[in-house]
Amino acid sequence: MxxxxxxxxxxxxxxxxxxxxxxxxxxxxxxxxxxxxxxxxxxxxxxxxxxxxxxxxxxxxxxxxxxxxxxxxxxxxxxxxxxxxxxxxxxxxxxxxxxxxxxxxxxxxxxxxxxxxxxxxxxxxxxxxxxxxxxxxxxxxxxxxxxxxxAPAVTDGGPVALALASCSHWEEGLFTAYGHLATEPVDAVLHLGDxxxxxxxxxxxxxxxxxxxxxxxxxxxxxxxxxxxxxxxxxxxxxxxxxxxTWxxxxxxxxxxxxxxxxxxxxxxxxxxxxxxxxxxxxxxxxxxxxxxxxxQLYRRLRYGGLVNLHMLDTRQYRDDQACGGGGQAGCEARLDPARTILGDAQEAWTLAGMAASDARWDVLGQQVFFTQRDVTAGPVQTVSMDTWDGYVASRQRLLGGIAVRDVENLVVFTGDIHRHFMSEITTNFDDPDARRVGVEVVTTSISSGGNGADRDSTTDTYLRENPHLKFVNSQRGYAVTRFTDEHMHTDFRIVPYVDTPGAPVSTRASFVVESGESVAHRVGA
Missing domain, CATH: 2.60.40.380 (Purple acid phosphatase-like, N-terminal)
Known part of the structure; x- marks a missing residue:
């Protein structure tokens, strides 16, 4: 030293x-x-x-x-x-x-x-x-x-507030957002990896x-x-x-x-x-x-009263290797292989069994990598990341199919990894803008990874145009806070304007409400 x-x-x-x-x-x-x-x-x-x-x-x-x-x-x-x-x-x-x-x-x-x-x-x-x-x-x-x-008693139906954080790279920025997170009145902090x-x-x-x-x-x-x-x-x-x-x-x-x-x-x-x-x-x-x-053993289940059943997942330890050499790929047929898994057989069965047995208002998956489809290039050719659920399409289809069979009413996926805020609607067919909505995904940005970032960058318009189920993108640093009630969930995407010097303030860049039973993200406020 x-x-x-x-x-x-x-x-x-x-x-x-x-x-x-x-x-x-x-x-x-x-x-x-x-x-x-x-x-x-x-x-x-x-x-x-x-x-x-x-x-x-x-x-x-x-x-x-x-x-x-x-x-x-x-x-x-x-x-x-x-x-x-x-x-x-x-x-x-x-x-x-x-x-x-x-x-x-x-x-x-x-x-x-x-x-x-x-x-x-x-x-x-x-x-x-x-x-x-x-x-x-x-x-x-x-x-x-x-x-x-x-946590609340199982019979308690009162509100629950959860903060989401991920990706704190020591070298790329100060942990200012953690300091602001410490002042948020939440029941727990979910750290989703890195x-x-x-x-x-x-x-x-x-x-x-x-x-x-x-x-x-x-x-x-x-x-x-x-x-x-x-x-x-x-x-x-x-x-x-x-x-x-989870890691x-x-x-x-x-x-x-x-x-x-x-x-x-x-x-x-x-x-x-x-x-x-x-x-x-x-x-x-x-x-x-x-x-x-x-x-x-990192996948486990935590209950927040009658409101939230939290299924914490591990999408690293049991997955198959990334298809087609990893990275962003177009035309990778291997990612469609029905035998491929991101959860492993045991964890996948555990997840579906837990949802089948759940009587909570909201079933929440706390996990690491992007769940909804995300085409990253403009035009007819579709390019997706092999490191996300897009590289394990059969796993996603099995999970969503199992959820449909089990009549899970309110599916919420919490995600980290990507160094951006996203609000997304989960559909039965991501290539069809009119497909039925079956859940929502809240992606929290990084604490510091990627440096200061920007409100919009070169990818913002492409993300929103090529992926109509994506409702919001922001590339600054920060965290998210989601509050659950019987009637709805409310998410605030919190941001800091810089992480290269001390003292950055925090503000809410966007807020979304999802009504119970709808799986549709409604932006609220400015």
Whole structure:
């Protein structure tokens, strides 16, 4: 590690909005926790170990996961965060008020050295649809305080608000949008992939550069996750609401597919195993997602009362390799092969079974890559991306056919990956403008990937002209917020005008409403 690249300089470089965290050590005078004897077996550390922040995730009606990872020197080359090679005890508290005058749950967990001193605490027995505050302690050191929230009870039909984020490239822009996301009143944040980028440093990048070389082994992925988590805006977004996450290609290797790397290389499955281990260590996931070698269970189902049944998918781990060499292709017959899959047989069956059993008002797929058809060239020749569902047409047809048979009334697909905002209507035939609408797709733009972007670019008119089911395109950075009620869903596409310098404001570029039972996107406002 470059000794001149201190933690303070990294944090300052990552500060876009400056959304402050409630630092736990400032609360020492308000309660006695900081001065209580440490749990037996807890050994003091010489400095603050909570440099990577805290997080919560995967909420249920009675609980959630709490996460932290100890790191005295987050950018240590070996990926261990400057920590001693021994297990450590970490205490935790949960309160139903931010002052912690009343603690409703407390305990201790082991931060294991062989898991990069990460901590995953699964909490249960709490009240549904309720805000809670949490914090950690190691020795005399207190973490920041985070806010989290349980899911509603299954019988609860009240409103639900979900934020969507994806694609945060450290080198291509500040994480300003995360800072604004931290101020949104949402029940949860869905991160739809590309939480990190694996690339080696690019000396030509004017904003900031990756530390370490391209991530290929466990130390490299741990270091890259640690670098990203030093960003104050990202820490604020994690501390503001529970996260529900899934990965995409850059969390391992650009354009990887199943057992195949994006570019042929030996030992890819060992690389995948390293990335899976680091991903789990750095995300607020339940123990059901503990990796087994290169395999990690990320498709799962979360229920938000009687309103939203959320099916989180993994379109990377089980897919066939991209057809016709990948990229954008015209006339690729292989993509139509009925045997091709983007989900794998088991996940596809699981998805359809979950929808068949669902009695929620809205069935939502949280996933990574563009679902609706997207012709990217003008004229009669159709060119589509082999890395999206367009490269796996049979998978999409089977899913939509299964949904039709099961009478799924309100299908919503949440997507990341493409570094643009899109609002799209899902139809039974994307080549027929009059085809029946069977759902909608909300695509969130990137947090920083692609740099500042623009309201319109050279592709905007082509997208809208060649794909009549696409109702909105924007190429700036930001995130999306969707609010569900019994009657409708309302999506705000939030944007920041620049990410190359700090302080960008946030605004709503467009808003759409979809009425229950319609699958038609109506633009509202200006």
């Amino acid at each position: 470059n000794s001149s690249l201190s933690r303070r300089s990294i944090l300052t470089a990552g500060l876009g909005v400056g959304v402050g965290l409630t630092v736990g050590s400032t609360l020492a005078g308000a309660d006695a926790w900081a001065t209580e004897p440490a749990p037996q077996g807890s050994r003091a550390l010489p400095g603050d170990p909570f440099t990577l922040g805290i997080a919560s995730g995967d909420p249920s009606p009675d609980g959630f996961v709490l996460w932290t990872r100890l790191a005295l020197d987050p950018l240590a080359d070996n990926g261990f965060g400057g920590m001693p090679g021994r297990d450590l005890v970490v205490s935790w508290q949960i309160s139903d008020e931010p002052s912690f005058r009343r603690v409703v749950r407390a305990g201790a967990a082991t931060a294991r050295a062989d898991a990069a001193h990460s901590v995953h605490v699964e909490v249960a027995g709490l009240d549904p649809r309720r805000d809670y505050w949490y914090r950690f302690r190691q020795g005399r050191h207190l973490s920041a305080v985070g806010r989290t929230r349980t 939480y990190i980028y694996e690339y080696a440093p690019n000396p030509k990048n004017p904003v900031r550069q990756h530390v370490g070389q391209e991530s290929r082994d466990l130390a490299g992925y741990r270091l890259r996750h640690a670098l990203y988590k030093t960003d104050q805006d990202l820490q604020a977004a994690h501390a503001a609401a529970p996260w529900i996450v 995409d290609d850059h969390d391992i290797d650009n354009d990887w597919a199943g057992t195949e790397p994006g570019v042929p290389e030996p030992g890819f499955m060992a690389r995948r195993a390293a990335a899976a281990q680091a991903y789990y260590e750095n995300m607020p996931l339940r123990r059901t997602s503990v990796p087994s070698g290169p395999d990690i």
